Amino acid sequence: MAMKPNGWKPMLNLKDNSILGISDSESVKLDFDNTRFKTVKYWAFRTMKWFKLKGFIILKSSKNSYHVVFDRRVSWTENMHIVAWVCLLSQHKALTKWFLMQCIKEGSTLRVSAKKEKPEPRIVFRYGSQNNQIAEFLAYRKIVKSIIAKLQRQKELCSPAIKTLT
Amino acid sequence: MVKKIARYGTAPEKVPVHQRYWKKRKDGIKQRYWRKTKRTKTVLKSKRWEIHGKPKDLYKSAVLTYKLIPIKDFTTISAEKLLENPEKYGYEAEWVETDVES
Numbered sequence: 001m002a003m004k005p006n007g008w009k010p011m012l013n014l015k016d017n018s019i020l021g022i023s024d025s026e027s028v029k030l031d032f033d034n035t036r037f038k039t040v041k042y043w044a045f046r047t048m049k050w051f052k053l054k055g056f057i058i059l060k061s062s063k064n065s066y067h068v069v070f071d072r073r074v075s076w077t078e079n080m081h082i083v084a085w086v087c088l089l090s091q092h093k094a095l096t097k098w099f100l101m102q103c104i105k106e107g108s109t110l111r112v113s114a115k116k117e118k119p120e121p122r123i124v125f126r127y128g129s130q131n132n133q134i135a136e137f138l139a140y141r142k143i144v145k146s147i148i149a150k151l152q153r154q155k156e157l158c159s160p161a162i163k164t165l166t
Numbered sequence: 167m168v169k170k171i172a173r174y175g176t177a178p179e180k181v182p183v184h185q186r187y188w189k190k191r192k193d194g195i196k197q198r199y200w201r202k203t204k205r206t207k208t209v210l211k212s213k214r215w216e217i218h219g220k221p222k223d224l225y226k227s228a229v230l231t232y233k234l235i236p237i238k239d240f241t242t243i244s245a246e247k248l249l250e251n252p253e254k255y256g257y258e259a260e261w262v263e264t265d266v267e268s
Contacts (some may be wrong), residue, residue, distance in 0.1 A: 017261040018175035018233065023216055024168070101267060105240070107216070109172050117264070140169045143221050147171075147228045 020148065022140045027133035028053060028070040029108045030084050033094035040066040041125065043090055048128065050081050055128025057138075059110075059121040067110050067121055071134045079108065092102040112144040120145070170242070171224055174214040176264040177235040180206040210262055211239060219245030235259045 003068040004159055029045075032040045037058075044056045053070040074082070080103060104106040114120050183205040186195045209260065215231050217224060223245035234256035241255055248255055 017263040018173050018177075018232070019176070019266065020228065021172040023170045025171040033205070067203070098267070107170070109174075136169060143224060144171060144228075147225050150225070150230065150234065 011138040016113075016151065019111055019115050020144050021109045021111045022137060022144065023107045024113050025076040025106075025107045027074070027108075027137060028074055028079050029078075029110050030068040030083065031098040032068070032092065032093060033098075034064050035066060035092065035094075036064065037066065037124070040068065043086055044068045044070075047082060047086055048084075053082075054132070055126075055130055055134065057123055057127075057130070057134055058125040060124045061111060061121040062118040065118075066124075069110070069134055069137050071129045071132050073133055076106065078159060084106075085141060101113045107149070110137065111146050112141055168218050170216045170218040170226060170241060172216050173228065173231045174212070175261040175266055176210050177213045177261050178208045178212075178259055179211050179235070181209055183207050194207050210264070214243040214267060215247060215256075216240070217245050218242075223249060231256070231260055234258060235261070 015016045026090060028047075028051075030043070032043070037060075039139060044058060047053065047055050047068075051072075051074045055071040057069050059069070074099050080099075083095075083102070086092075087099050111121060182202050184200045185203050187199055187201055191197055204211050213236050215236055217227050217231070219227070227245040227248045229264060230252055234252055235258075238255075243255060
C-alpha cells in the first residue's frame with residue numbers, strides 16, 4: 001500500500017464520512033436523543049446526587065439531543081450500573097438502545113465531530129466539580145477538535161488544486 | 167484504562183461469495199451445503215477504529231485512518247503500532263456516508 005504515515009497522499013475526497021468520537025470505560029456518559037433540555041438536566045442532577053458523581057457537563061449535539069459527562073472516575077461495572085439505573089427509571093428508549101450498544105463494545109463513546117447535518121456537540125451547561133473525568137474528556141475533545149481543524153485546513157488547501165485541474 | 171479516539175462509520179469490504187450445492191444423503195434426502203468460492207463481492211459493513219496513545223501519534227493516526235479502513239470490524243490499537251505498520255491493520259478505501267450510531 002502506498003499510504004505511509006510520514007508521507008500520506010493529498011486528500012482528494014473533500015467529505016469526511018466517518019465520525020470521530022471519544023471512547024473510554026471510566027467516565028459515566030449518557031446520550032439523550034429526542035429529549036428536552038429540562039428533562040436532561042433533571043436526570044443529570046438526580047444521577048449525580050444518587051451516585052455522588054461530583055459534577056457534570058451537558059453538551060448539545062443537535063436539536064433536542066444532549067450528551068452528559070460526569071466527573072467522578074468509576075469502574076466499568078459501576079459505570080454500566082449507573083447507566084442501567086437511569087435507563088430503567090427514565091424509561092428512555094433511545095438511551096436504552098445506546099446503553100446496550102455500549103455494553104456490547106465494552107466502552108462508552110460520545111461523538112465529537114459533526115455528523116451529516118448535525119454540528120459538533122457544544123457545552124451548554126456545567127455543574128459542580130470539573131477537575132477529574134470532565135477535564136480529561138475536554139482535553140481529549142480539544143485534541144480531536146484540533147485534528148478536525150487541521151484536516152479541514154488540508155482539505156481547503158487541496159480544493160483549489162482540484163478546481164484548476166478540472 | 168486510558169481514553170481512546172474512535173473513528174467509526176460504514177465502509178466497503180470485499181467478501182467471498184458462497185455457492186450452494188446439494189448432496190444426496192444415504193437416507194435419500196437432499197441436503198444443502200455452502201461452498202466458499204474465489205469470487206468476491208463488495209458489501210457495506212460498519213467498521214471502527216479505537217486508537218490510544220500520545221497526542222502527536224493520535225493526530226497522525228487520525229489523519230491516516232481518514233482513508234484507511236480496518237480489516238477487522240472492530241480494531242483497538244495503539245497509535246504507535248498503527249503508524250509503524252498501517253497495511254497490517256487496514257486497507258485503503260473511502261468511508262461511505264450512512265447513518266451510524268456511536
